[in-house]
Structures are given as C-alpha cells and as structure tokens.
Amino acid sequence: MINAKSLRWHYPDQVMRVEHGVLLSASEGSPFKCKLFIPAKGNLCQIREKLKYNVSMLKVLVVDDEQVARRIVEKTLTRLGYEVLLADSGEAAWKKIQEEPEPIRFIITDWNMPLMNGIQLIKKIRAAALPGYVYTILVTSNSKDEDIVKGLYAGADDYITKPFNPTELEARVAVGERVLALEDGLTQANNQLEKLAMVDSLTGLLNRRAIYKFARAELERARRVSEPLSVIFLDIDQFKNVNDQHGHLTGDEALKLIAQIVKERSRAYDGVGRWAGDEFLVVLPGAPENAAQNAAKRIVEGIALTKLALPEGGMLSLSASAGVATQSKVTGAIALLDDIIQSADEALYRAKEAGGNQVTSSPR
Amino acid sequence: MIIDPSALEAYREVMEDEADEFIADVLNSFYTNARELLATMDSALLKNNVDEFVRAAHTFKSTAATVGANPLSGLLADLEKRGESEGLSALKPLIPPLKEAFDEVEKKLKEIFS
Numbered sequence: 001m002i003n004a005k006s007l008r009w010h011y012p013d014q015v016m017r018v019e020h021g022v023l024l025s026a027s028e029g030s031p032f033k034c035k036l037f038i039p040a041k042g043n044l045c046q047i048r049e050k051l052k053y054n055v056s057m058l059k060v061l062v063v064d065d066e067q068v069a070r071r072i073v074e075k076t077l078t079r080l081g082y083e084v085l086l087a088d089s090g091e092a093a094w095k096k097i098q099e100e101p102e103p104i105r106f107i108i109t110d111w112n113m114p115l116m117n118g119i120q121l122i123k124k125i126r127a128a129a130l131p132g133y134v135y136t137i138l139v140t141s142n143s144k145d146e147d148i149v150k151g152l153y154a155g156a157d158d159y160i161t162k163p164f165n166p167t168e169l170e171a172r173v174a175v176g177e178r179v180l181a182l183e184d185g186l187t188q189a190n191n192q193l194e195k196l197a198m199v200d201s202l203t204g205l206l207n208r209r210a211i212y213k214f215a216r217a218e219l220e221r222a223r224r225v226s227e228p229l230s231v232i233f234l235d236i237d238q239f240k241n242v243n244d245q246h247g248h249l250t251g252d253e254a255l256k257l258i259a260q261i262v263k264e265r266s267r268a269y270d271g272v273g274r275w276a277g278d279e280f281l282v283v284l285p286g287a288p289e290n291a292a293q294n295a296a297k298r299i300v301e302g303i304a305l306t307k308l309a310l311p312e313g314g315m316l317s318l319s320a321s322a323g324v325a326t327q328s329k330v331t332g333a334i335a336l337l338d339d340i341i342q343s344a345d346e347a348l349y350r351a352k353e354a355g356g357n358q359v360t361s362s363p364r
Numbered sequence: 365m366i367i368d369p370s371a372l373e374a375y376r377e378v379m380e381d382e383a384d385e386f387i388a389d390v391l392n393s394f395y396t397n398a399r400e401l402l403a404t405m406d407s408a409l410l411k412n413n414v415d416e417f418v419r420a421a422h423t424f425k426s427t428a429a430t431v432g433a434n435p436l437s438g439l440l441a442d443l444e445k446r447g448e449s450e451g452l453s454a455l456k457p458l459i460p461p462l463k464e465a466f467d468e469v470e471k472k473l474k475e476i477f478s
Contacts, residue, residue, distance in 0.1 A: 067427075068390060068431070069426065069430060071389070071390060071393050075386055076379075079379055079382065112422060114419060141425070162430065163429045165374055170378065
C-alpha cells in the first residue's frame, strides 16, 4: 500500500501530507508540481515514475446516460488519480471532444444510449482526424460474446461489462494508459527523426535537402505574392589549407564557428543551410538585391573579424567569399531555383578570383 | 437474497477511507434515480410508449445490478424483454410488484449500509 509514510521514506527531503487521497507537497523544488493522487493499489514504480517527471494527470471522458454508473466511474477514477470529464449522451461527448482545448485521449463510454450510442460515438471518433490516438473502453450490459465482438470491430479498444468490479476497471484503464504512453513515445521518436533528417549534424544548420526544400517553398511563395527572393552562396577561403595544416578536427571547428556566424548575422526568417563541404547557402525571402548584398557583406565581415583558437595554441584567422543572386520578380517555374543558385555560385567564383574575402553579385 | 452486499463492498478496496461516504453517495443517487425511472415507466405505460418504457427498464436494470439488487434487476430484465416482444398492455399488472420489490430493496440497503 502506498501512502505518504512510505513515500516519505523514499523521498526523505519532501514535505508531504495526504488529504482525501491527494498527496500534497509543500517543499521547494518538488519533483511534482503540487498534488499527486495516490492510487490505492498502484505499485511503487509507478508512483516513482510520476514523481520523477512532472505529473500530468490523464484526462478521462466518461460517457453514460445512467446517473449511478456515471457517478461510480467518476468517483473511482478520481480516487485513482485521473482527471474525469462527464457527458450524459453521445452528442454531449462528441461536443466535449471537439471543444476541449487539451485533446481528450481516453474515453469510457456506455453502449446503450438514446440517439448517438457508444458504438456510433466510437465510429465517429475513429473517422475524425483527431490529434493523437483516442483509447476507448466500451461499457456494456450486453455481455453476449457477439456483442463484444461487434463493439471491438466498431473501433473500441477494450470493453467492460456492467456492473463492473472496480479493480478490473482500474486495471483496464492502466492498460489504456500504457498504450497511450507507447503511442506518445513513437510520436516523439518520429518527430525527432524528422528533425534529424533535416539538420546537418556537424553545424546544426539545415542540410542540403532541407535548405533546398525551404528555398523551393519560398520561391513558390515569392511568385504568389510578387516579391523578390535572394540567395547567398558562401564558401570559406582556402579551407583546404585549414584541414591540411591543422587537421580535420580543427577544420570541423572552423565549420561550426562559421556556421554560427552565418546564422547569427542572418534574419530570423532566412533559411541557412550547409550546402556541401565548406559551402553554405542562405535563402532570403523578400530581400531585394541591395539588401541581400548588405547581408552577405555583414556575414563576410563577421567571419573576417573572428579568430579560431587552435588546440595547439595560437589563433587562426578565417575569411570567406560570397556570391549573391536575386530574382526580383519571380515568374517562372520551380526549375528557376537551380538557375538562381547557379548564378550565385558563379558570382561566388568571381569573388574568389578577385582574391576572396568579398561579395560579388550576379548580374542576372 | 434481495441484496448482494459484495457488489458495493467491492469498492471498499479502492475507496479506502472514503468508502462509507462513497457508498452513501451512490445509494442516494440510486434512490433518486430509481424513483425517476419508476415514474418514467409509469408515464410510458400511460402513453403506451414502448421505446421509453423499454429504455427506462434497461437503465433501471443495470442500476439495480450496480448496487447488488440482483432479483430486482432480473425483474427489470424480464420487463425490458417482454415490453419489446409483447407490448405494454400485458405488463400493467407487473408494475405494483416491481414497486414493492424496489421498496424492499431500499429497506434492505438502508439496513445493510447504515
């Protein structure tokens, strides 16, 4: 049995007390916000988990037109530490699902209700594109096997027959919670992967694929709103020498430092990416030629002013060259993007030819 | 057995120190609800509204089972089924025994959980 006493033993520096089944903490820097419901029959691992991270209580929507059953489920779940929302009909539940600011992820619904019944409600939920999976338990007094099968095929994740045993309800809700936690983990991993797939791991800038995608979207937008679009193609001067004389680790440090300067000296809504090796591409939505030139100068000057501390001692001066290309009125199709980048690359080549550490614009 | 006390006693384990309060609360809403449902069944009989009668009987049936009133619940299951198949006119004579059964349930519940 978990109570404040056993928790105090595990968390001796926490000041806590229990009121009406609610654990309250009074200490500063508490690992949980302010209150934690104690599951009467939870195991200690679960409790610890909840203490370690900030507690966010699972919100459960209970749908039943029968008052007594609704009250019992409400009281039992509240006692077990869940936040409970109530609806007395399928329609009211559907309204709540759409209106609740934080999405409802867990629903316990009675089957037999007038107008929209539990099965219809679940079908509606499954058909709607709701953010995140909604776990549903069907409560039924129809305990015939074929009815249960029908409920599960309609989209219910689980069922419980009325009148139910409270410990069974507790266990089934815990199963649902586990499924939702798995789904959250997957979603998080997916988001992380998506982010990783867009980022250059060394510099943290967008990678080539992502900056190209950004440029293409911005070009499309520029065409729609008749705005200019500029790109800056930037390359570190004599980067090969840095690698040859100081090693690849220092080369990597130089790339990271320059990436940081390029990012810092760009506008928040510019796209900054590592194109290849020591080449960087900045995409400036809405920037006319002179603005893009100024931006490129700011970056090139910033790089010339910065020195890289070498591990063997001493400072290494760096410089870079940039080529600017602007499409003042975007009319053509997407193929144009490659032309713009090519123009900037050609301008960069001229900047290098002229001795580096400078900016040249494309005459396009 | 008019009442199976284990139906509500099962909540003691979960509700612990709040169990008495919880059971009292559930019983109060049961009494109120049951009277409303009986009234609905009465008026449905008068109007000869089969759907309304059958729905009320169905709800009453599961509410009764929740508090452990299994014979009462069985009586209501029978009314629900016969309402659907035979219509309401044949059921009128069964209403006074139903009310008596409910009164007994209420008496017994108050005796057990007081």
